[in-house]
Amino acid sequence: MVTDTMVSADALWQLIRRESEVAASDPLLRGSSAAILGHPDLGHAVAFVIGQRLGTGNDRRALLTRIANEAFHAEPDLVEAASRDLQGIIRRDPATKGFLPPLLNFKGYVALQAWRVSHWLWCRGRTDLALLMQSQSSERLQVSIHPSASVGTSVFLDHATGIIVGAFASIGDEVTMLQNVTIGRPQADPDAAPRIGRGVFIGAGATIIGDVSVGDFAKIGAGSVVLADVPPGCTAVGVTARLTNCPDVSRTAPSLRGA
Numbered sequence: 001m002v003t004d005t006m007v008s009a010d011a012l013w014q015l016i017r018r019e020s021e022v023a024a025s026d027p028l029l030r031g032s033s034a035a036i037l038g039h040p041d042l043g044h045a046v047a048f049v050i051g052q053r054l055g056t057g058n059d060r061r062a063l064l065t066r067i068a069n070e071a072f073h074a075e076p077d078l079v080e081a082a083s084r085d086l087q088g089i090i091r092r093d094p095a096t097k098g099f100l101p102p103l104l105n106f107k108g109y110v111a112l113q114a115w116r117v118s119h120w121l122w123c124r125g126r127t128d129l130a131l132l133m134q135s136q137s138s139e140r141l142q143v144s145i146h147p148s149a150s151v152g153t154s155v156f157l158d159h160a161t162g163i164i165v166g167a168f169a170s171i172g173d174e175v176t177m178l179q180n181v182t183i184g185r186p187q188a189d190p191d192a193a194p195r196i197g198r199g200v201f202i203g204a205g206a207t208i209i210g211d212v213s214v215g216d217f218a219k220i221g222a223g224s225v226v227l228a229d230v231p232p233g234c235t236a237v238g239v240t241a242r243l244t245n246c247p248d249v250s251r252t253a254p255s256l257r258g259a
Contacts, residue, residue, distance in 0.1 A: 006083075006084060006087055006154075007083075007087070008080070008083065009041070009042045009043070009079045009080050009082070009083035010041070010042075012042060012083045012086065012087065012099065013041055013042040013045075015099055016036065016042070016045070016099045016100055016103065017036070017037060019098050019099060019100040020033040020036045020037050020100055021033070021037070023100060024037070032104055033100075035048065036100070036103070036104070041079075042079055042082065042083060043069070043072035043073070043076075043078075043079040043082070044069060044072075045103065046068065046072070046079070046082050046103070046113050047065050047068035047069040047072055048065055049103065049104065049110055049113075050064055050065065050068045050110060050113055050114050050117065051063075051064040051065030051066075051068065052065075053107065053110045053140060053141065054110075054114055054133070054136040054137060054140050054141070055136070056136075056140070060136075064133070064136065067117060067121070067129060067133070068113075068114075068117045071116070071117045071120040071121070072117075074120075075120055078116050078117070078120060080153075081116060081153045082113050082116065084153040084154045085109060085112055085113070085153060085154060085155055085156070086099055086102060086103060086109065087099075087154065088153070088154030088155060088156050088174065089102045089106065089109065089156050090102075091154075092156050092158075092176055093156065093158065106160070107141040107142075107143065107160050107161075108141075108143065108156070108157030108158060108159070108160025108163070109157070110141060111137045111141045111143035111145070111157060111160055111163075112143075112145075112151070112155060112157055114133050114136070114137045114141075115133075115134070115137065115145040115147070115149070115151060116151075117133055118130040118131075118133035118134050118137075118145075118147040119147050119148075119149070119150075119151075121133065121147065122147035122148055127147070130147035131147065133147070134146060134147055141160065142160070142161045142162055142163070143157065143160050143161075143163045144163070144164050144165070145163075145164075145165040146165060146166055146167040146168075146169070148167045148168050149165050149166070149167065149168065149169045149170070149171070149193075150168075150169070150170040150171065151165075151171045152171060152172045152173035152174070152175065152198070153173050154173055154174045155171065155173070155174070155175050155176075155177070156175070156176045156177070157177050158176060158177065158178050158179070159178055159179040159204070160177075160179065161179045161180065162179055162180040162181075163177060163179065163180070163181050163182075164181070164182045164183070164184060165183045165184070166182075166183060166184030166185050166193065167184075167185065167193065168185070168191075168193040169183045169184065169185075169193045169194050169195075169196070170193070170194070170195045170196065171183070171196045172196055172197045172198040172199070172200065172216070173198045173199070174198055174199045175196055175198070175199065175200050175201075175202070176200075176201045176202070177202045178202065178203055178204040178205075178206075178222070179204050179205075180204055180205045181202050181204070181205070181206050181207070181208075182206075182207045182208070182209070183196065183202075183207075183208045183209075184208075184209060185209070185210065186209055186210045189210065189211065192210045192211035193210075193211070194208045194209070194210065194211075194212045194213075194214065194226075195212070195213045195214070196208070196214045197213070197214055197215045197216035197217070197218065197232065198216045198217070199216055199217040200214050200215075200216070200217065200218050200219070200220070201218075201219045201220065202220045203219070203220055203221050203222035203223070203224070204222045204223070205222055205223040206220045206221070206222065206223065206224045206225075206226070207224070207225045207226065208220065208226040209225070209226070209227055210227055212226055212227065212228060212229055212230075213229045213230070214226065214229070214230045214236075215229075215230060215231045215232030215233065215234065216232045216233070217232060217233050218230045218231070218232060218233060218234050218235065218236065219234075219235040219236070219245075220235075220236050220237075220241070221235065221236065221237035221238070221241070223239070224236055224237050224238055224239065224241040225238075225239045225240055225241055226240075226241045227240055227241070228241075230243065231243070231246060231247075232247075233246065233247045234246035234247075
């Protein structure tokens with residue numbers, strides 16, 4: 001059941017449990033459904049999935065699950081963020097009809113929740129553990145988001161393979177990002193990190209580098225290289241990217257080449 005408005009993590013958990021109970025009637029899905037039904041709430045279920053997907057053995061899986069549970073218990077807003085991320089997938093992926101499949105199977109979702117845990121650790125000075133989470137996500141899920149980055153909620157990492165978000169980058173709410181995207185700082189200016197606004201769509205293979213602001217609801221075309229600001233509502237395409245379809249910019253806008 002997909003709702004028209006965002007619901008709380010507790011309400012979402014009840015919907016997921018109903019889906020799990022239905023899925024349990026299929027012998028091939030019974031094991032994964034039982035694993036979900038064995039948890040008391042969404043936070044514990046997400047922590048379990050993080051451990052299972054990032055861990056390489058029983059001990060490492062248990063460690064990562066324990067770290068995630070610690071973060072979710074100490075910071076309930078992380079669980080609400082996980083809830084909004086899951087609901088965001090449903091709203092922007094017409095092929096997804098329920099909450100259980102992305103919770104169990106979408107590695108972009110798992111990688112994003114692992115980043116939330118790593119960011120929580122980073123902000124509390126536990127940098128070694130934070131970097132361990134990043135390393136495991138990169139190795140096991142092919143998604144590397146630096147713990148010092150900032151990411152909003154209702155974010156959708158679609159076909160999440162080869163995604164790199166560097167240190168201090170900022171990503172707003174309701175962003176959709178496809179595969180093989182790089183967002184990071186130039187080697188010549190390591191203090192400059194991109195800032196991605198709300199509702200931005202970033203196509204497959206796009207690269208956004210440097211002290212760049214991408215405005216709310218802008219679109220970055222597949223394979224584009226963005227080195228300068230993209231105003232809100234504009235589309236940036238090409239190498240080096242040029243503006244098109246801007247509310248207040250002519251069709252023949254200049255190239256977005258950095259100064």
